[in-house]
Amino acid sequence: MTVRVMLVSPATSAALRGARFDGDVPLDEAGARGARAAAGALPGAGRRVSGPSARCRETAEALGLRAEPELRLADWDMGRWRGRTLEEVSVSEPESVSAWLTDPSAAPHGGESLLALCARVGGWLESLSADGRVLAVTEPAVARAAIVHALALPAEAFWRLDIAPLTLTELSGRAGRWNLRCGRPLAADAG
Template sequence: MTVRVMLVSPATNAALREARFDGDATLDESGARRARAAAGTLPRADRPLSGPSARCRETAAELGLRAEPAEALGDWDLGRWRGRRLDEVSAGEPESVSAWLSDPSCAPHGGESLRSLCTRVGAWLESLSPDAGRVLAVVDPAVTRAAIVQALSLPPEAFWRLDVAPLTLTELTGRGGRWNMKCGRPLGPEAG
């Protein structure tokens, strides 16, 4: 049986607008309003999940989902950089940022390497049983990007070439390590 995994990126918050490593910031009013407007546009799901971050849980609630939090779908652990702006970290630790962007095994922030993130998310994908049906999960963009890298057997460096906009749907369908992808469908009234 084919498993359908539908990954919804959360709505905006102040951290996203400030290019800040999230640090578990909540939705802003604009993001909450857009999520409420998108509530009726979600595909049917047998199992609604959310990443454990406030942004994911709040987006799921605004979308009208009774989503079960899934620790395996947690955002990328960026260690001591959490809550800081990218420009601030780049100015203070240029060599560390350069290493982080170029070496998938590097974790200069003391958190999770890109390779570890991709492996964790890939393990979750592969753990889904053939009878899982339609799984819909509201997850942070890094989790969606890691899922795409793993599902399509891309090199980890491809992660940096993938953009995931707020309130978009990425679908993975497959089983047994073979996945197909449909990406980036916007949710909401403007999706038409």
Template structure:
């Protein structure tokens, strides 16, 4: 059975602007205005089901887009352990070797949270579980979850994760069945 999985990355918040690890917070005014404008313009595609990651940013984005989305814990952002809420520059200044290991070895988690491989595995399991449901699913999820889904779906090496950019309020579509996924690259919602 073919399923279409449409992933929307949330709008901007202060934590994203500051490059904070898992900087969970609601949308800032600009992000909320942009998401509301997308909803008003009819830029949100139709779906049979709506899900969202558990972050405030995903929740407030889904609300601003006019979606009644069910929170799905398995679609949570990458667990950054003790780095949660800290700026990448600050962590890099104090723990340069740990940041280097984190960026180059997908199996390591110097922050005590999930490794990149763990994130890809968790996201891949979630993606594959949708295959049996068929239909159209729309989910608002953090950019790391979108990137992990792409790495899994396209059977890319884990290191490719770092080469995938996911813009705020962009739509990435995967369609597939029997473990074979096709990608429609991210496009802005408008």
């Protein structure tokens, strides 16, 4: 059985612009405007889901999607770093940031390790066993974890993947064998 999983990264927010560990911040006006403009560019899907963050839910709404919440697509749990900028944490906890960036099993913030994130998202991906198309509005970290899992990449590859706002990352295949198409911008002619 083959499934096509289409991951849409949400529009921008003030937290994203400030390189802040999100903390569930809603879209800013520019992000909402961009999502509304991209509404007609989404591919069809039999199932539509959204990560539970305000940014994902609001992007789905602005795109005109009726998306069911999917808790396994929650953003990376940054524990006590939530709401802080990377710069702030780097100054106050340089050793912790270094461990977080170099050891996929580290969770110095008290939240989720990179390995745990990849396992959670991979579990969701592998649960999609039926034929069909799934459109999911997910945080960039979730899309990056899905790519790492689907392509059986080393966890460290996560740090080399960039997911821009309002882009489409597509995985097609089935458990154990996935193909990737990444970074397609959502624009009126992208259909």
